[in-house]
Amino acid sequence: MPHIFCTGCGNGTVINCTLNAVVEMGWEIDDTIFISGIGCSSRAPGYVATDSLHTTHGRALAFATGVKMAKPDFNVVVFTGDGDLSAIGGNHFIHACRRNIDITVVCMNNMIYGMTGGQGSPCTPSGAFSTTTPYGASEPVFDLAELAVAAGANYVARWTTYHVKELTKAIKAGMETPGLSFIESVTQCPTSFGRRNKQRQPSDMIDHMKTHTILLSKKKRLEEAGQKVPDDYFAVGEFARRNRPVMGVKNK
Amino acid sequence: MSRIEFMQGNIACAEGALAAGCTFFGGYPITPSTEVAEHMAKEMPGLGRTFIQMEDEIASISSLIGASWTGAKTMTATSGPGFSLMMENIGYAVMTETPLVIVNIQRGGPSTGQPTMSAQGDMMQCRFGSHGDFSIIALTPSTVQEMYELTVKAFNLSERFRCPVFVMSDETIGHMRERVIIPDSVETEYRKPPEIGKLPFEADSTLIPGFPVFGQGHRVHVTGLTHNEKGYPDTNDHETHEKLVKRLVWKVESKRHEIADYDIENTSSEIVFLTYGPATRTVRQIIKDRPDLNIGHINLRIVWPFPEEVLSKFKSAKVFIIPEMNLGQIAREVGRHTNVPIHSLPKIGGEMHNPKELIHAVEEYL
Numbered sequence: 001m002p003h004i005f006c007t008g009c010g011n012g013t014v015i016n017c018t019l020n021a022v023v024e025m026g027w028e029i030d031d032t033i034f035i036s037g038i039g040c041s042s043r044a045p046g047y048v049a050t051d052s053l054h055t056t057h058g059r060a061l062a063f064a065t066g067v068k069m070a071k072p073d074f075n076v077v078v079f080t081g082d083g084d085l086s087a088i089g090g091n092h093f094i095h096a097c098r099r100n101i102d103i104t105v106v107c108m109n110n111m112i113y114g115m116t117g118g119q120g121s122p123c124t125p126s127g128a129f130s131t132t133t134p135y136g137a138s139e140p141v142f143d144l145a146e147l148a149v150a151a152g153a154n155y156v157a158r159w160t161t162y163h164v165k166e167l168t169k170a171i172k173a174g175m176e177t178p179g180l181s182f183i184e185s186v187t188q189c190p191t192s193f194g195r196r197n198k199q200r201q202p203s204d205m206i207d208h209m210k211t212h213t214i215l216l217s218k219k220k221r222l223e224e225a226g227q228k229v230p231d232d233y234f235a236v237g238e239f240a241r242r243n244r245p246v247m248g249v250k251n252k
Numbered sequence: 253m254s255r256i257e258f259m260q261g262n263i264a265c266a267e268g269a270l271a272a273g274c275t276f277f278g279g280y281p282i283t284p285s286t287e288v289a290e291h292m293a294k295e296m297p298g299l300g301r302t303f304i305q306m307e308d309e310i311a312s313i314s315s316l317i318g319a320s321w322t323g324a325k326t327m328t329a330t331s332g333p334g335f336s337l338m339m340e341n342i343g344y345a346v347m348t349e350t351p352l353v354i355v356n357i358q359r360g361g362p363s364t365g366q367p368t369m370s371a372q373g374d375m376m377q378c379r380f381g382s383h384g385d386f387s388i389i390a391l392t393p394s395t396v397q398e399m400y401e402l403t404v405k406a407f408n409l410s411e412r413f414r415c416p417v418f419v420m421s422d423e424t425i426g427h428m429r430e431r432v433i434i435p436d437s438v439e440t441e442y443r444k445p446p447e448i449g450k451l452p453f454e455a456d457s458t459l460i461p462g463f464p465v466f467g468q469g470h471r472v473h474v475t476g477l478t479h480n481e482k483g484y485p486d487t488n489d490h491e492t493h494e495k496l497v498k499r500l501v502w503k504v505e506s507k508r509h510e511i512a513d514y515d516i517e518n519t520s521s522e523i524v525f526l527t528y529g530p531a532t533r534t535v536r537q538i539i540k541d542r543p544d545l546n547i548g549h550i551n552l553r554i555v556w557p558f559p560e561e562v563l564s565k566f567k568s569a570k571v572f573i574i575p576e577m578n579l580g581q582i583a584r585e586v587g588r589h590t591n592v593p594i595h596s597l598p599k600i601g602g603e604m605h606n607p608k609e610l611i612h613a614v615e616e617y618l
Contacts, residue, residue: 030467031467052473054474055317062310062312062314063315066276066317066326067319067466069319070318070322091307095306095307
């Protein structure tokens with residue numbers, strides 16, 4: 001099927017993991033709605049044969065809140081990207097987590113604005129090059145998983161496109177958990193990110209994910225033991241699984 | 253049977269929405285529109301309908317669009333600054349042909365301006381505020397009774413035309429208390445389902461496609477990008493874009509004589525007032541008080557699409573006097589459709605036109 005994603009893009013992997021989770025959940029096609037904002041990630045619903053909304057930049061969660069509150073029987077899945085969710089959509093993100101509305105949010109964090117040609121995002125790692133950080137990103141990075149935990153989401157996990165099985169399991173776990181589930185997938189973008197950061201091949205980026213991730217539990221153990229985790233490592237795993245009051249649950 | 257109540261304009265708006273079948277209200281508080289949301293917050297849960305206070309106006313209109321695609325009749329109420337924040341998604345609603353009702357209880361602007369004072373400064377914003385070419389429908393009540401009736405009508409028009417419809421009221425009518433006759437039931441219109449065999453965005457001769465409600469097996473993809481009749485993006489083909497956008501504009505504009513809603517008085521007059529909203533009340537008062545002036549009057553209950561044919565009903569008109577609570581936004585529109593001289597009578601700062609000001613304007617022509 002023709003699609004708009006670049007060669008080596010990780011979005012297909014995340015879509016695949018999400019759809020596998022949907023199949024495992026046994027959700028009916030007609031009761032499942034995919035919603036997205038703007039950017040590479042947001043083209044995903046166009047390739048899924050359900051009712052879907054491709055909305056405005058950053059606003060996917062606000063649209064999804066309307067869908068879910070008007071029709072709690074629907075299963076609502078939001079595809080979003082790091083720029084879409086955390087920059088322009090930051091306020092909607094924290095309030096959707098605070099409401100703990102029963103939606104599954106899958107964030108393809110490729111650390112860059114891909115669709116507009118590779119500008120820096122709030123998730124561009126410190127020192128990384130982009131078209132708007134030509135001297136290396138100088139701002140601190142947003143940790144989206146930590147943000148979702150702090151804002152009140154019931155299920156929060158982070159994996160990468162290298163961790164296909166774990167990612168699928170996490171998305172399914174999020175779908176099973178009532179309330180807002182936030183699953184972040186660090187995703188390779190060789191075209192806009194890798195090319196400017198010495199990871200030109202898709203495999204370079206996937207190798208980097210493999211070698212620079214650390215299990216959250218291991219990270220905590222190291223920190224408790226007073227050992228330092230290298231700065232360019234990021235934690236993957238389950239950040240929250242809890243049972244806070246939720247909004248928009250199915251009518252039983 | 254009907255009941256008679258003494259009611260505030262904003263409450264009449266909320267009651268009209270409930271009567272019209274509004275099942276989803278998403279909003280964010282802003283003066284002077286808040287009573288609409290407060291009344292909906294109080295009434296909707298008991299009726300099994302949804303009220304949600306969103307984190308801002310952008311989120312509010314987003315939630316409306318989402319809810320509307322599940323088949324809900326949706327409304328939000330706001331005022332100038334909040335209305336400005338909604339502009340991007342008003343365009344999205346136009347492009348995706350999503351029915352929704354936006355109530356703007358106008359206040360003094362620009363910027364934060366006069367939150368508690370009345371104005372009609374958003375008349376051009378509602379028509380042209382979003383980006384690109386589009387058409388919308390805007391209703392302008394001048395009494396609390398009309399606030400009720402036109403809110404009902406706004407829902408019906410938005411369902412029929414699949415476009416955002418605005419109730420462009422103002423602080424004066426919103427906060428005024430008046431006698432209102434509330435009917436037991438009102439006429440309501442529901443969006444038509446898609447015809448079998450038609451694509452989700454394929455229109456018939458009405459130019460309005462049937463609405464494929466989510467969850468009914470249509471599997472429709474809704475996007476704000478230029479899309480083909482299947483609903484899928486087709487952004488590089490100029491013919492697709494031209495066909496789509498022209499249809500979106502024309503489905504409203506071609507029906508403007510049908511949509512038009514006004515009342516006219518004394519069509520043989522040489523001096524004719526054209527009003528909408530609060531100034532209508534002042535003109536009605538001077539027509540009553542000074543029959544000797546032989547004043548003609550056009551009261552517009554729908555300003556957009558502009559019903560230009562109403563002007564030609566006044567064959568002897570030597571001047572159209574247009575009192576507005578802005579610096580002449582609709583006066584300019586009137587001028588586009590007639591060779592009769594235009595006398596704009598702007599007033600800003602929050603106060604309505606008083607009879608003396610209008611009589612003084614008439615006397616200039618006697």
